[in-house]
Amino acid sequence: MSRRSLLRALGAGAAGATLAGCGVPAAFVEPGDRAGHDSSATDHTLHFANWPLYIDTDDDNESKRPTLDAFSKRTGISVTYTEEINDNDEFFGKISPALMNRQQTGRDLIVISDWMAARFVRLGWVQEMDRAKQPNVAKYLDPQLRSPAFDKGRLHSVPWQSGITGIAYNRKRLGREIRSTGDLWADDLRGRVTLLSGLDESFALLMQGNGVDITRWTSDDFHEICEQTERRVRSQHIRRFTGNDYIKDLATGDVLACQAYSGDVIQLQADNPDIEFVVPEEGAELWAESLMIPNLARHKRNAERLIDHYYDPEIAAELATWVNYVCPVPAARDILASSKDEETAALAEDPLIFPDDTMRQRLAIARDITSEERTDFAKKWNSIVGL
Numbered sequence: 001m002s003r004r005s006l007l008r009a010l011g012a013g014a015a016g017a018t019l020a021g022c023g024v025p026a027a028f029v030e031p032g033d034r035a036g037h038d039s040s041a042t043d044h045t046l047h048f049a050n051w052p053l054y055i056d057t058d059d060d061n062e063s064k065r066p067t068l069d070a071f072s073k074r075t076g077i078s079v080t081y082t083e084e085i086n087d088n089d090e091f092f093g094k095i096s097p098a099l100m101n102r103q104q105t106g107r108d109l110i111v112i113s114d115w116m117a118a119r120f121v122r123l124g125w126v127q128e129m130d131r132a133k134q135p136n137v138a139k140y141l142d143p144q145l146r147s148p149a150f151d152k153g154r155l156h157s158v159p160w161q162s163g164i165t166g167i168a169y170n171r172k173r174l175g176r177e178i179r180s181t182g183d184l185w186a187d188d189l190r191g192r193v194t195l196l197s198g199l200d201e202s203f204a205l206l207m208q209g210n211g212v213d214i215t216r217w218t219s220d221d222f223h224e225i226c227e228q229t230e231r232r233v234r235s236q237h238i239r240r241f242t243g244n245d246y247i248k249d250l251a252t253g254d255v256l257a258c259q260a261y262s263g264d265v266i267q268l269q270a271d272n273p274d275i276e277f278v279v280p281e282e283g284a285e286l287w288a289e290s291l292m293i294p295n296l297a298r299h300k301r302n303a304e305r306l307i308d309h310y311y312d313p314e315i316a317a318e319l320a321t322w323v324n325y326v327c328p329v330p331a332a333r334d335i336l337a338s339s340k341d342e343e344t345a346a347l348a349e350d351p352l353i354f355p356d357d358t359m360r361q362r363l364a365i366a367r368d369i370t371s372e373e374r375t376d377f378a379k380k381w382n383s384i385v386g387l
Helices: 012-022 066-075 088-100 114-123 135-140 181-185 199-209 219-234 246-252 262-271 300-309 313-323 332-337 342-347 371-385
Strands: 045-050 078-083 109-113 158-170 193-196 238-242 257-261 275-278 284-292
Touching: 045 300, 066 078, 066 300, 066 313, 088 109, 088 114, 109 114, 109 300, 114 284, 135 300, 158 199, 158 246, 158 262, 181 199, 193 199, 193 246, 199 219, 199 257, 199 284, 199 371, 219 238, 219 371, 238 246, 246 257, 246 262, 257 262, 262 275, 313 332, 313 342, 332 342
Parallel strands: 045 078, 045 109, 193 238, 193 257
Antiparallel strands: 109 284, 158 257, 158 275, 158 284
16 A cells, blocks of 8 residues: 555545544644653663555565664664554544544654654644754755745654656656656546555646646635646546556556656656656655654654664665655765666666756645545545545
8 A cells, every 4th residue: 555545535534634624623732742751861762653665674684674673773772663654644543542542552763754744743642843953854955855834944854755747658658758747638538547546646737737826825726726627537537546546557558647746657657767856847746754743752862863763874874775755865976876786776776766956946845634625625636536
C-alpha cells in the first residue's frame, strides 16, 4: 500500500474526518497537558513507528538497518522499530483514542503524511521539539520545507522524506513529450490516463494545471477541478482512479500517462528507461512525511536525538540511496557526489532526489484542507472517484 495512501471517507477514514471536523473542541489538548514524564536520562530506549520499506536495510540481512544501528551504537539508545503504518487514516484510528483521552500511545516517534500531521497539530496531539537540542535539523533542513502552513517554523514536525506529485508517462509508447498537466487531456490519451484516488494526493496538481497558487487555493478552485474531473470521467478520458497500482498500469502499457509520485518513478525507470517523470511547467506539489513526537511520549529527548541523527548529512545520504525520495537534507548531495561508486554518485545528479533550482521554482506546498472543509470536500471527491 502506498505511503501516500488514499483518503478513505468511509470506514476508518470517516471516523477520522468526523473527529477532526466536529470533535475538535472535545479532543483538543492544551499545550500544558501534552508533555509527560521523560525517562530518557535513565531509560535508553525508544519506540519508532514508521511505514513499510521506508528505511535502509542491510543487503545480506534485511533485519539490520545500518543507519538505525549506527545511532544505537553511538548513543547507547536501543530502538524498537515497527513498520505498522500502512495508511494515514487507519493509523489515526489506532492511536486517536489514547491521544483524545490524554493517554500514552506507547510510541515515542511516528511518521505521517503532512496532511494528516496538520490534523495532529490542530488537535494539539504532538509535542513541540527543542531545536536547541537538534543542531543538525536547525542547520541542514531544506529551506523549502521549513515552514509549512500547518506548522509554522516546523515546531512540531520534521520531514522524514519528501517527494513530488507530478506526471509519469511512457514517452516511447506515447510518441511525444508531456510538459504540462493540460497535456493529459489531449485526444490521443483518451482512456489511457489515470489520476490518484486520494483527495489529498490528487487535488493540488489538478489545481496547478488551472494556474492556481496552491498555497492559497479557495473553495471555488476546488469545485472547479471537481466539475472538470466529472466531465472527463463521463467522457471516459480518465481510465480510472488508483492508489499505488498505477505503477503496474504504467509498466504494462495499459496506461500511457498518470499522476505519480517521484520516488515510485525512480524505481520504475530502473526497469524501463522509457518512463519519464514530469514536473509540469505550471507547477507540481512538494510534500513531506514527517516525524512527530506524540503527547505523553516517555522518551522525548531520545526521540529528538534520533531525529537529529537523520539530519547528519552522512546519514541522510545513506538513507537517500535506499529510499530514493526527495532528500530533506540538501547537504547530503555533496556526500553522494563524492562517492567512488558510480551508481551512488549518479544519485546526486538526480533532480527527483535533489531538485535543482529550476525545478524548485515550480514546486509548491499546498495549503491543507481545513477541518471545516474536509467532510464536504471528501464526500464530493469520493463520489467522483467512486469510493
